[in-house]
Amino acid sequence: MPHGDEQEVLDRIRQGLIYTESEAAFQTSSRRTDLIFEYNHTPPGEADRRRSLLVAILGSVGERTVLLPPFHAGFGSNVHIGDDFFGNVNLTFVDDVEIRIGDGVMIAPSVTLTTTGHPVHPARRVDYARFSESIVIEDKVWIGSNAVVLPGVRIGYGSVIGAGSVVSRDIPPMVVAVGTPCRALRTITDDDLTTRTAAIG
Template sequence: MLDRDRDVLTRIRQGLLYTESEASFQAPLRRSDLIFDYNRTRPSDAERRRSLLEAILGSVGARTVLLSPFHAGFGSNVHIGDDFFGNVNLTFVDDVEIRIGDGVMIAPGVTLTTTGHPVHPDLRVDFRRFSEPIVIEDKVWIGSNVVVLPGVRIGYGAVVGAGSVVTHDIPAMTVAVGVPCRVVRQITDEDLNTRTAPVEGPRTNA
């Protein structure tokens, strides 16, 4: 790697501004053609879809479901754990890493973007931008049409309500909603009795 490329990587990792031209050396890490292929495979072709997903993502766990279509800037910067469910039109803007834990569920139309741009237009020449990693911990549920912005961590077991824009970290075991997204309450054992049905024993007729 050239020294100038190392310097750009250092700036990227520090969350500082960089341009499209400066970051062009990372183009081989993009998995655009493979993502195109994945989005056109038959839903029943599980073996082919799994093979493509392993080639696209930086890492992927067991029993992963990612419905088509999905979109990613790179794909190779996305890391997904076990028992993941991603619904249609999930978008990863993964100029830097997006790390998703085990047992995470993501509803339709969600965008996870690690990248933003300067406010002043003179600083946006050559698509100048900054990037910060996103972390989604285990057993998080993200509702439809949520946008998660750069540098956010969503804690274990949290629920993010539909339509929210997540600008700051969300603590573990909380429900958060809104624009901007704010915590509205804790998740407690009382929630174990909400919208549940028996899961053990024979079904009886009244």
């Protein structure tokens, strides 16, 4: 049970307010960095070992999960992944608070999901001051290579995030969204059932 000072910091974190590295130091025991290192160095043939490590690292993990190493996480314990997940190499979770990923989600190489940002004014960045807001990725989302998902974002069911996009606001369900900042380009329709790649425009 957190004591008074710790509870006050946790309350600020949950509200998306500024907190510092020193103030949050009591959370260090929730970091799974040694286990992440071990996972990233486990031979490909040791699928059972990888699975047991992933269960120990993540806050929760569904069935038939593929997470190709290396992956990186600040904590690991704040990441929750559903069933039938595929994460390609160099997936980074900046999970100072929760990242919740639904079922059937696919994430391409070198994607960053960051729950944390820093104040704009340098005087407010002393002691690595930061704020954190949870990320939610709903079922059946596909995120393209080198995309960045920023704090507080929700990506709706079935949507596709184009490669290289910076997702700074919520994306509705069943759209193709691209760009910096990422914007919904078009709705996904039944016409997409008959094409390999969707025509744009």
